[in-house]
Amino acid sequence: MFFERHAGGERAVLVHLDLHDEDEREDPSEFLELVRSSGGDPVLLVQGSRHQPSPRTFVGQGKVEEIRAAVVEHEAELVLFNHTLSPSQERNLERELKCRVLDRTGLILDIFAQRARTHEGKLQVELAQLEYMSTRLVRGWTHLERQKGGIGLRGPGETQLETDRRLLRARIKSIHKRLQKVRLQRQQNRRARARAEIPAVSLVGYTNAGKSTLFNQLTQADVYAADQLFATLDPTLRRIQVEDVGPVVLADTVGFIRHLPHKLVEAFQATLQEASEASLLLHVVDASACEREDNIFQVEQVLAEIGAHERPSLMIFNKIDLMGAQARIERNAQGEAISVWASARTGEGLALVLQAISERLALDILHETLHLSPQQGKLRALLYQQDAVLAEDYDEQGNLALEIRLPRRDFLQMLSRLGESASQYIQMPETQF
8 A cells, every 4th residue: 555645844864875887976965965955954864885776776675674764763754865766766665665755856856946936947947847757647646547457447537647647748748839939039139149249158067156156246236146056047147348348248057967857958958058059158166166077077068968068168266265276367378268266255356257258259359550530530439439549649730540459340340330441441351262
């Protein structure tokens, strides 16, 4: 007989196994942070080691007995596994432990559901939850399983389980259609920015690396930032001014985590596409984290999954205030900025971050001295509007020499508006055939 599953309780026994397969290993300390971020009250962490998970209950029978005793002793209502469980493993464990069992994927989905604020974010999380749930419906409806054949055993028609599956499929289809509209709207916005030649910079990185704090510092925004996993879920875009570049759209995106559920990556394609089509990625790294290199690897894996791994990127090693490091820009052999060490919390090194962004985006800066006649006052006025004039000098005939510095494309657009040729002012690069 199956036990009655209740809506929930926050006292949780945690289970973590050290597996010999490196690809399947998880971090118990990160798991504890996930549980706390979800609002859970961890009462005990049960640990063990296995070469291979048990096909039936993931852990061995002796460990199942240990977990059951811990549930009774601590009056826990929930057992959380720091691993991905199959539907049958969850079902078998719930039967053995007489309480709710949730795996790592379900826990992350629950956190995302709590964090979603916008309509789009809620739709994306609901889609991931429904697709996750669709493989687990059988757990609560075993007594209403599909009818068996035979005289007197045929049911009245569709079972509750089949009804739920049909409703799930209809809801998933509906959400896909609504998210497609959101995706089209985002594509239109990106095309509009591309037509206006406004570069887009996306913040990416492991969860809790300090992306939102850095975003707030650079944009003077008030995005929610906290020392917890997945504090920010919904994307936020702000326009900032960058020297030698002009307006830039900065996007704060959801944080990544090792073994980020694939269904979440699929559901958040519309959001993550901001990163896959950005002019520059700011990969924010918690420089003080012991697992820094592994976190970088995990983020790069997700970027590859969404097709953003070939985008130009700038590494931001954040939280240097926690390790006593100095703010600095690191460059490659060609002198190109490849990483910046800074602290978003204290503001140390933020000027270097902006400088590096400017260098990476403003690849063609025009620094020239123009010789203008008094009749060319319109061009002079436009240059002053762009804050492009560094110095100005007049001769006796009223002609002036302007020392200017601005992106070449802006200067060419300026001349196009005036209907003038660039060749009379600057030497144009030769066309290669």
